[in-house]
Amino acid sequence: MQIKKPVDQQGTLYIVATPIGNLEDLSPRAVRVLSDVAVIAAEDTRHSGRLLQHLGISKPLIALHDHNERGRVQGILDHLLAGADVALVSDAGTPLISDPGYVLVREARAEGLRVTPVPGPCALIAALSAAGLPTDRFLFSGFLPAKRSGRRAALEALRKETATLVFYESPHRIVDTVMDIAAVMGEAREVVLGREITKTFETFYSGAVAEVHAALLEDPHGNRGEFVVMVRGADKSEAGLVAGELDVDRLLGLLMAELPTRKAAKIAAELTGLSKNELYQRALDFKAG
Known part of the structure; x- marks a missing residue:
């Protein structure tokens, strides 16, 4: 049975953001934390192992991904309760943002353990900052459903949303997703796609949905890499804010x-x-x- 130590003797769970492409984006604080913790919980130990090798860091790695998170949480909590610091990393970017870690963070907080973020790269924020779309309000919905029927239903539910919409999308579905946006929200709706953010072949496609679709088809690399899909929110007429409802x-x-x-x-x-x-x-x- 794990004996719970006083709060000041318990470990800290660090949520460490790692590069989404360019290794120079890893902060000095992140390097220090990864060097100092006793254990690192990683979405893919092989992927994170290569990053640590590049940094010259050798630490015990625990695999923590969508399929095993609930079963691994208690073991990680035991490390923290015994006084060991633990770092949580995902394959790229900020953990928990469409990546594993929610169950671990929730349970760590429920135990009264200290959870602290080590900020850094995040694909959706990086893409939004360079997109030229309104950013005072945005709605991040992770990945859209893989099947067309589910994807169109999800887009229909968001069609009247006035905030900028942000999604992640895989390269083999990107063309179909853009076509579905055109079908549900209209070919004139403004869209910006960020591909391979911070990497060598970083590309932004922007314009009306129909124009972006054409640009993807013309680009021989248009179905490669990871995408951030950003859609301008509905205007007041599309959102139903017409005369008689709200002046x-x-x-x-x-x-x-x-x-x-x-x-x-x-x-x-x-x-x-x-x-x-x-x-x-x-x-x-x-x-x-």
Whole structure:
């Protein structure tokens, strides 16, 4: 039976972000933590083993992936309760973001153990930062269903969402996914695809869905690498914010009479689901007019 040590003698679970492509993106703090912990829990021990070898680090590795996480959690908790620090890493990027680790983190917190993040690369944030789409509100939905019927149903459920939509997609499904976005959300909906983010052949495809689809088909490498799919949110007409349901202009006017312009736009965005930046520009236009 594991004897629980006082809190100050228990280990820390570090959630360590690792490169999604470019090894120079690994932070000095991440290297130090990986060097100092007693054990590393890795999604794929072979993959993480190569990274550690590159860094000159030798540590015991425990495989922790979607198929064994529940069975491995107690063993890792035992290490932590005994006072050993543990690092959690995924194959690439930030653990738990469409990667294993949720069960471990939840159980570690339930035990009162210290869980601390070591921030670093994350494909969805990296792609969003360079996409040129609104980022004041975005909705990350991981991977869409593999089958077309499920994928289209998921997209239909999000069709009226006004926040920027973000998905991950595999190379062998990317063309079909873009076609489904066009079918459900219309060929004019703006889309940005980030392929091989931070790697040698990093590529962004952007424009209307129909244009992006054509660009993928023309690119001989268009079905290679990992993709981040970003879709501009619905505008007010697509979202059902039409006359008779909500008078956005009147709402903005009432808020601007009592509040600074930026604050009025922020509150209007929260109430309507529309883009804060777009509403702020709209408010400025009102003032100018």
